[in-house]
Amino acid sequence: MSVYSVPVTIGVDEKRIAEEIENDVEHQVVNSITKEVKNKMFSKNNYYQEDPINTMIKNEVKRIVE
Numbered sequence: 001m002s003v004y005s006v007p008v009t010i011g012v013d014e015k016r017i018a019e020e021i022e023n024d025v026e027h028q029v030v031n032s033i034t035k036e037v038k039n040k041m042f043s044k045n046n047y048y049q050e051d052p053i054n055t056m057i058k059n060e061v062k063r064i065v066e
Contacts, residue, residue: 040054 036053037057040051041057
């Protein structure tokens with residue numbers, strides 16, 4: 001039995017990998033914030049609490065309507 005050494009080169013596109021990771025993280029953050037905003041908007045528990053996100057949502061909705 002003979003053993004042969006075959007050189008192998010693997011190319012890694014670090015820039016592309018970094019961009020994919022960044023896009024994935026951005027997507028996860030946007031989804032998380034969207035989910036939190038939806039929960040605040042449709043929750044009945046937050047009417048008696050001063051919550052910065054709740055205040056921001058109310059201000060933005062008011063601005064859009066006006």
